Amino acid sequence: MPQPRRLVEGNEAVAEGAIAAGARFFAGYPITPSTEIAEVLSRRLPQVGGHFIQMEDEIASIGAVIGASLAGAKALTATSGPGFSLMQESIGYASMAQVPCVIVDVMRGGPSTGLPTDPSQGDVMQARWGTHGEHSIIALVPSTVAECFDLTVEAFNLAESYRTPVILLSDATVGHMREAVALPTADEIRVAARGEPAVPPEDYDEVVSTVDNIMPRPALGSRYSVHVTGLVYDRSRGGVPATGAPSVAEGLGRYLREKIYHHRDAICRVEELEMEDAEVAIFAYGSVARSAKAAMKWARRQGAKVGLVRPITLWPFPTEAVEHMAEQVRTIIVPEMNLKQMSWEVQAAVAGRAKVVDHGRIDGKLIRPEEIQELIRTEFYYHRFKETS
């Protein structure tokens, strides 16, 4: 039976999405504007036999999440900017040691304590490069309450499939917004199971995952003897440290990158609206995409051919979709609640084939549709002026 439509807050939808995805462990530390996720899960997890723990800080929270995941539980934490900064150390560990887990970052104004209750998109580059060293990462950006649920489920599925930390980049607007939604029931969603390696324990050390066959790691306390480390390790020798072997380090580093980049087509999701005949595109994500959509509709009513390209997957960056857009439109407008962080990435993919107009805001206020409308108006006015002069 479908669930009834009701008013649900974005953060609550993340918590319910986690339960639906099979998450049975949460460790976190209170921080605005993510706290509701912890509060909801502190009530919900024990109901389903799971475990909620409030740790001493965010460093411990991500540590406990990694420990729980290694013990076989699907695990998540939720935080905001200052806590996300503290978690970077162990996000790198999870990336290196290939520990599936989900980190929800409900973005607020920064740097530092910044604007605790106001939205921002200032962490998009930190999500990509926040931890030190060469690594790959997956980050998803919801822009509706329904998507908070769906993308949390998706985040767990990706984490399990690619044995990697996955970041859900929400923000104070999306997290605290309430929308009427009917949350999906268990039979309406796909959930990836952890599974066990398809080899007996005695052969486990000998079998090496490939980008096309990523083997799950057996849980601590199973019949398999596993060694997990943040040092460079030899994948063909049970993961023993191999810091003196340059070729092993190179091979591991490239594997960790390729196991995600090789599957970019499957991972990257982009929503395109009114792009069939668009001359101008808006590239917007998260809460700003809501304003962008309103501005696009306004432009269409004026007869201006404007479309919207909304990345749902921010990392790996949907380069192909942006290249395709660059071939088609003359101008791409990139509004975001930071100063050019994704705009640079768009420009790199566009490579001069179209004009990129950025619009940044860092005052803790959501970018309004009128601001984007003004950019569209200016663009079309300028274009007509160029054509007639």
Add this chain to the structure above:
Amino acid sequence: MALVDEELLERAPDDRRLPRVTPHRTGEIVRHLRSPKTLWCPGCSNGIVTRALVDAVLALELDPDRTCVVAGIGCAGRITAYLNWSTVHTAHGRALAVATGAKAADPGLHVIVIMGDGDCVAIGGNHLIHAARRNIDVTALVFNNSIYGMTGGQMSPTTFEGDRSTTTVYGNVEQAFDICELARAAGATYVARGTPYSYNRLAQLIAGGINHKGFSFVEAMVSCPTYYGRQNGIPKASDMMKRQHERSVPVEKFDLQGPRLHDRYPVGVLHHAEREEYTTAYAGVVARAQERSGG
């Protein structure tokens, strides 16, 4: 001459209040190692504590499949690459946080946490006091060599006042932590200290910790002749071990009001209390939540 005098080990006295640990033959111990070779320096006593840990686990007949060792970064943390059980080599200082998650997710796991002194009470100090406060059923075994060995001999929070290191060449002016006192004050329900010199006693103290239901803390005073000894005028490993033995006083005979740590420190079970363990208490939370939600 054999590396280990097996007969001497078997004759060593034991403490009747603790689980009995009969030392195993080297051949038996090695079966629990991925590699008998380590990167620990000649004269380092980490290997003795590792052997004591294996002896303790074997004596308690723990299921090796259900035993996992979680460690941090530093010389001690390297134990994860040597033991043949499930092992997790975490980031520096984070072993107890990771262990907490693993134990909470699977309360049936035997979780043993290995830390060095820097790992445990410098970068990981916050995790130590909170793990102790929660009384979560993991055993923390600290290899305290009073120095940062892996990075080449810098002062640690357990370097004694006046001692030298590469970052305290004029003498350390900071007071050393008594980490057993810290663990006890934070709520650990089993606290013990031992030395490699008294091998059997050390293995028993570790076994007592593993057997204890709650947060157990065992400090093994280990020696680092390479960095601590050389910089402080006792470069011989055997001299360092002897000095540790001379300074250690059985807790029954220790004057708690007298001078602490540097010259004399108590060894044995320093604290033992019964208090509800964290994962047991949380099972109650699950029961109450399910009762209320009717599920």
